[in-house]
Amino acid sequence: FCAAPVQVARKHLAQTAPRYWVINTGNANAGLGPDGLVRAEAVCAALAAHTGVATAQVLPFSTGVIGEPLPAERIVAALPAAVAALDANGWELAAEGILTTDTRPKGASRCVRLPGGEPLTVTGIAKGAGMIRPDMATMLAFVATDARVGAPLLKKMLIAAAAKSFNRITIDGDTSTNDALMLAATGAVATELDSAALAALGDAVTAVCVDLAQAVVRDGEGATKFVTIVVTGGGSSAECLAVGYAVAESPLVKTALFACDPNWGRILAAIGRARVDALDVERVSVWLDEVLIAERGARAASYTEAAGQDVMARAEITLRIELGRGTCAETLWTTDLSYDYVRINAEYRT
16 A cells, blocks of 8 residues: 555656655545546646656655545645745754644754865754654655765665664554655765765764654654663574564553553563564563563562662663573664553544
8 A cells, every 4th residue: 555655756766866855744645546646746747847857856755644635736836835935944844844743843963074075964854753663654754965975875875774763663563655764965065985984974874864763753642751672682683673573562561651560571471472483581681771670581589669660750761671592682762652642543533
């Protein structure tokens, strides 16, 4: 059920380099068959005609309610004013303009200072608060740099950045029809970049994406806690992620987090259902921040309920799980599950 704007954007990217992104909120243009494609193409064609570029040089992005026809005529009518308002410093307004159930705009920026050269900038914005899970979820993110970098290198940087940011977050375990993450290079800074400079630029792209991904989690629908889950001692990255997501997406763990209840049995149960082959519970240890709550498959001898409750009352918590199987480790970010999450999604279309 890949949404029409995603299909059109993929087709256009395969034809030429983009010049414009056109983004609408309130309507996902998803689940509408050929009509959705026609409407997305109509918006692209209108912007192309207004700016003097080819239709394929416009990429469309939509977010909002699924299954409702895109009001393309309203978007087309708004394009002249939108083009007239374009501003190199308009990131904040753009971040506000793409929100749906978000409560605040999300932006991040980094400066890369090169020896003897002009500094490079990486700036990005994102939206997203619900239907958040890797592959990237109901999330739109747009990142740009003034560096002069070709598309193959940009793609490599973006894949690496997504793996450590947007593909390491979950709010509710649901993915989306409309997710998109874009990275563009304007080439405004003409400095030739050597391998060290490219590595520094890649690090900046990753840092911006991590900031944006964490901002999405912090703004999770109804969220009251920001939770970092660190899984160490894994035999592979895959099994670390399997354990991390089993815990992060457990409704029982998430509701315990909301209740500030250190119900460590729920965490152990989630670890156990992560389908890690030959998991030895005798080697597993679990911490809430600095408090060891479980080891050798049972409650830690040093653990007290008061210490656990003290940690669970915090707005930001790190849950660390040691598997004792190897040297691999992974980190991801999630939230609790509150009454407000249920209310927001129950009332979404009413």
